[in-house]
Amino acid sequence: MRHIISVLVENKFGVLSRIAGLFSGRGFNIETLSVAPTLDPQISQMTIVTAGDDQIIEQITKQLNKLIDVIKVTDLTEKEFVEREMVIVKVSPPTDQRAEVLRTCEIFRGRVVDSSPKTYTVLVTGDDKKIGAFIEILRPLGIKEIVRTGKVAIGRE
């Protein structure tokens, strides 16, 4: 099963490598990973999406906790949470389909962030399903390039 694990770490050099090394060294998977500073510039927040059975997830959270630079580990999947991901897609549709791109973008509440005579670059945020659906609809219109941020998630009050 998929788990979203939120990790607070000391913002020091080498921490990302320690986390990545832990996953690779023990054969755990990282599906997505995002890192950014928190309000306290000395602390960073990581959101890791990983998959495994209960025993593996238990090991992952324990092993993360064991790392000296890790301050707190929360498995968000165990509780209520909100998750979002952002995707930026560069589409180059045939001339007669350019309007279709804009319509799709509107339906998904996306924004056009750049355009050129041949391409539109559009941005959409949402959960897994929404992003997946958006990409599937754009695919026949001619996707040139795609970038995703990886997931960020936060627990609900």
Next chain:
Amino acid sequence: MKITGAEIFVNALKKEGVDTIFGYPGGVVLKVFDVLYGEKGLKVVLSRHEQGATHMADGYARATGKPGVVLVTSGPGATNTVTGIATAHMDSIPLVVFTGQVPTKMIGNDAFQEADIVGITRPCTKYNFLVKDIRDLARTIKEAFVIATTGRPGPVLVDLPKDVLFDKAEFDYPSEVKIRSYNPKYVGNKWQIRQAAQAIQKAKRPVIYAGGGVILSNAAAELKDLAEMNQVPVALTLMGLGAFPGRHPLFLGMLGMHGTYQANMALYKSDLVVAIGVRFDDRVTGKVDEFCPEAKIIHVDIDPTSIRKNIHVDIPIVGDVKFVLTDLIREIREMQAAGETWEAIPKTWHRQIDEWRTEHPLSYEWDEEVIKPQYVIEKICEAAGENAIVTTDVGQCQMWTAQFYKFERPRTFLTSGGLGTMGYGLPAAIGAQMAFPDRLVVDVAGDGSFEMNVQEMATAVIQKLPIKVAILNNGYLGMVRQWQELFFNRRYSSSDLTGQPDFVRLAEAYGAVGLRAARPEEVEPTIRKAFETPRPVLMEFVVNREENVFPMVPAGGANYQMMFGAERKKSESRLRVARG
């Protein structure tokens, strides 16, 4: 007053109570070695290879319980420590390894003798640091010692760029440091401990399975109390040997791949396994599903990741073994005092264990003409006494020592368990002898392993350390050959070491004493002579070439399906049974 980084380093070590540094100089750390020159409070042991220095520090740490300290230069000096660091990491041994580094401005430029040692050792240290600013130096050293010695101990590496050692700063050594993200838990959960006490009180076929954690937390006395109060038999792991008296009636011996029949059977048939300071290593469990299929498991360990890593645990207790056992014993005493029924262990359980003991005791076939390696171990054990420290290399020599030597006290058996590092024994013996100049220190080596760090003979001689090296010379990589015999149709591919040097003359070349025994009747006099000689002595025992370590559980097999050796041949009159 401002002092240099090198001086801060030396002062910090003194504040930590360090008395011995094992090391090797080189370009970027000359400033530190310069400060150490003529320094009275700190002994510097110059090894002949940085791997040797690291194992020496490891042997020192295992024998004393204090952290071992290593100081080497950058690049190759640093990379040579990696095997020693990984050895300590697998066995949770506290080391603080200081490596030189190229000046901060040159880091990343592929400078001369540059290696990213922090990157290289990240997965085999408990933690590591690169000190980039002289103002962080003292605090970092303090943190390194704290991290290495607390919680589950382990090696910590501190990388010291050359310019940091030359820069100047005030020396302000913190008496303690708080690391907000590091708070090891020592005291076990009360409720869980009560559950464990109740389970022990009710068990019909209990067995204690204890390991290196007992030694690391200095809890041998508590382990003995726990075993004796309810008469629970004890099996030890390789790392645990010495944590429970080897001749105690409740002692089952080592368990696992080359463990005793009674230990493996007791686990297999038990209804309660009390696992203390162990990690259910694959060499212990064999096939995990059939390790102790009928048992409820209590698992005490300071490292939460050890618990439920590869086996289901019913009562997990995270905490330091000494703290948890103290609380557990108190809880059981209170229950017994309050008159709560204690269902004493049925006599049938102990009787069953005794049957297993007599069914397949540790044994080997005697030979009038050829020295049996097991016999050498028995004779060393007889002559050495309880207080002697024994180190081993890895392979058959290690397993025979584990089986046939009766360790009575903790910190008397130093061996590379987790990593299985050949070449560990000699430098570890040197480290232990540095810590205890007046105790007998014996290294049981194989001819293959010995050569992996043979250069440290020079260190032993120069430091005037009266260590005794016993080489069980079979001219093979014995354990490799044994596996090839059993599982690869006797195709001895690259395991025949014929053409070894003359070890006696080699010892003499180093300035040590060399002795050789080639016949069984020469074994005892050789050992006696070696032990009486107040100098480094190398004893070469020319042993039976194709002797095997039995009993044995084939890799991946279940522990109750053991292979036996000597008795297979049915030559009862020549069978020698290990004395308990």
